[in-house]
Amino acid sequence: MALRHALLAALLDRELSGYQLTKLFDLDVSSFWHAASQQLYVDLAKLEADGLLTGHEVVQQGRPNKRVFRLTHAGLDELTRFTLAPTKPTSIRDDLLVKAYAARAADPGKLAAQLEQRAEQSRTKAQYLAEQLARLLEGRSEEEYLRTAENIGPYLAGTRGRMYEEEQAAWCSWAAAALRGR
Amino acid sequence: MALRHALLAALLDRELSGYQLTKLFDLDVSSFWHAASQQLYVDLAKLEADGLLTGHEVVQQGRPNKRVFRLTHAGLDELTRFTLAPTKPTSIRDDLLVKAYAARAADPGKLAAQLEQRAEQSRTKAQYLAEQLARLLEGRSEEEYLRTAENIGPYLAGTRGRMYEEEQAAWCSWAAAALRGR
DNA sequence: AGCCACATGTAAAGAGTTACATGATTCC
DNA sequence: GGAATCATGTAACTCTTTACATGTGGCT
Structure with missing residues (x-):
């Protein structure tokens, strides 16, 4: 909802x-x-x-x-x-992670290729989000922005999104390398 | 599906x-x-x-x-x-991030309290997952495990889960601090 | 007797995805 | 004329959530 x-x-x-x-x-x-x-x-x-x-x-x-x-x-x-209102913790729900979980049923090379492709997509998205965040700062430091801006909501949430995409890219590359090394 | x-x-x-x-x-x-x-x-x-x-x-x-x-x-x-099969990138879908996005409509202290609570939950979950991953290694190094284990799927996916919870905890603490400092 | 862990479901309502549909306006 | 962007929806289906339901067996 x-x-x-x-x-x-x-x-x-x-x-x-x-x-x-x-x-x-x-x-x-x-x-x-x-x-x-x-x-x-x-x-x-x-x-x-x-x-x-x-x-x-x-x-x-x-x-x-x-x-x-x-x-x-x-x-x-x-x-x-x-x-x-109280909120229950929610977590990732990602087909790609289910595929990784099912690694044993997969062709390692083909799964690695998918992971590498996703890594690339996530890197691109992380970059876009980083640019958007930089735009919000308008030259101010993050610390100053967070203290003084009217509505820091988009910056807070956008930062989490950027972190997520960066981590996703890093994990995808790591997992792909693990599969390639077998 | x-x-x-x-x-x-x-x-x-x-x-x-x-x-x-x-x-x-x-x-x-x-x-x-x-x-x-x-x-x-x-x-x-x-x-x-x-x-x-x-x-x-x-x-x-x-x-x-x-x-x-x-x-x-x-x-x-x-x-x-x-x-x-090809998979589309999926992303986070978390009520708590929507709340952060809506920060301007929220009571900063109360939202910060929710974030701190979630940080704590995520830290606990990250710790549990780290223990499970260590158990899978059975004393082997990660590198050796990934090269030699029969089914590395649970380790790959579990690692992503652990990363996610750790990042979530870090972000929640950071965002809570930003809200408290206003 | 009461509580807890074990064990397995059904039903209704709510949310999200996929496929389909239409039309305006600009630019080449 | 055709492609691209702007602009707004409907309908059918699938998936998820929430509430409800039932029963076993051990422990205190």
């Missing part, structure tokens, strides 16, 4: 359309919460029906019109309530 | 009952694929109906009888097929 809250959080200090959220979820948010664009539209509609968001048509020139969404007071309350 | 394959992989070189799998998934496997015990029984029944597993009643003394499951040839084939 956190997709709803991820959407609310993404709209905390700005108005965005479904399409803009799609791109945001593809790149930045996906590092800690993945969702397909279709699902975003479904949940945006529900959130609006529940009065947590309001949508406004924006007429554009040179491209199709869009509907941007804004948090309502009820939406902000709901988000605050969510941050206070 | 990887729960099926995680079950098959867990049965790669041993017979286990639903209850034993429950405990395995609670502790070891949960670090890379979480599943509730009810779901295990449902999927075990399906896997048996699909001919990928066979179940055998085991009469026990001093405790209720159990049914242990064993991979069939078809089950092993299916697992091998799975390891060859």
Whole structure:
């Protein structure tokens, strides 16, 4: 049920359309919460029906019109309530790790190749996220940013995403090497 | 659809009952694929109906009888097929990160407290996983183990789980400190 | 008798994925 | 005209979660 809250959080200090959220979820948010664009539209509609968001048509020139969404007071309350509610620890759920777990049933070379490919993807994503984080700092030191910025949420969550991708890349390379050495 | 394959992989070189799998998934496997015990029984029944597993009643003394499951040839084939199939990158999906993302809507102290609590849980879990990994080595060096052991899958996947929990703990502590310093 | 570990499920509701669908506008 | 980007959805299916359900046997 956190997709709803991820959407609310993404709209905390700005108005965005479904399409803009799609791109945001593809790149930045996906590092800690993945969702397909279709699902975003479904949940945006529900959130609006529940009065947590309001949508406004924006007429554009040179491209199709869009509907941007804004948090309502009820939406902000709901988000605050969510941050206070207890959460159970969740963990990784990754096909690739299940494949590694099943290593004995796999062709070592082919599994290693998949791991190396994923390592590369994760490295790319980690780099992108690092750039985004650097952009948020706007020249300030991290320490200063965390003390003074208005909304440090995206920086905190984005940092976890960057760490995750870096670790994933490192583990994939290590596991691939282990398989290659057999 | 990887729960099926995680079950098959867990049965790669041993017979286990639903209850034993429950405990395995609670502790070891949960670090890379979480599943509730009810779901295990449902999927075990399906896997048996699909001919990928066979179940055998085991009469026990001093405790209720159990049914242990064993991979069939078809089950092993299916697992091998799975390891060859392409996989899309998946990522974290964690309520706690969404909460961090929504930091601006949260009470900093209360969110920090939740992060610190999670840091503690992750540290405990990382420690448990480290012990399990050390047990697998049976005194050998990691390098030797990876070269010579029969089935290195659990060690590879378990290592990722341990890394994840360690990183999670480190990030949680860092993020909590950032929130406390405001 | 009461509690705990062992042992195995069913049913309903909720969330997410996959496939399908449509249309506007710009640029080449 | 065709491709790419912008823009928004629906429907069917699969998977997961939550709540409910039941029973054995040892220990105190």
